[in-house]
Amino acid sequence: MFLFLNLLLTHLPQTSSIPNAKEVEDPKNYDELSHEESVKVFMDLLRDRCAPTMKWEQALQLIKNDERLKAIKGIGEQRRLFKEWINQTKVQERQEQKQRMQKVCLE
Numbered sequence: 001m002f003l004f005l006n007l008l009l010t011h012l013p014q015t016s017s018i019p020n021a022k023e024v025e026d027p028k029n030y031d032e033l034s035h036e037e038s039v040k041v042f043m044d045l046l047r048d049r050c051a052p053t054m055k056w057e058q059a060l061q062l063i064k065n066d067e068r069l070k071a072i073k074g075i076g077e078q079r080r081l082f083k084e085w086i087n088q089t090k091v092q093e094r095q096e097q098k099q100r101m102q103k104v105c106l107e
């Protein structure tokens with residue numbers, strides 16, 4: 001259990017990325033956002049609250065009460081974007097690890 005929590009905490013960002021004020025302050029205007037803006041809000045939610053090692057069901061439990069979840073309509077689209085976020089995050093982590101290894105090898 002401790003190992004899981006430790007892994008979870010290491011994948012959570014230290015500072016939260018907050019979307020534009022208009023997107024957060026007035027949840028009613030999620031309907032007025034473009035698709036790209038809605039995706040950005042949802043991805044920021046995932047980045048703020050989830051870890052890339054989570055399953056969709058675990059992530060959903062963490063984010064179900066967050067207003068930003070309403071930015072993307074439909075559970076199917078939310079799940080698809082979650083999988084996309086996981087893939088992007090894993091690729092980014094591998095690139096960062098590779099860069100760290102190259103830096104160590106050069107020193």
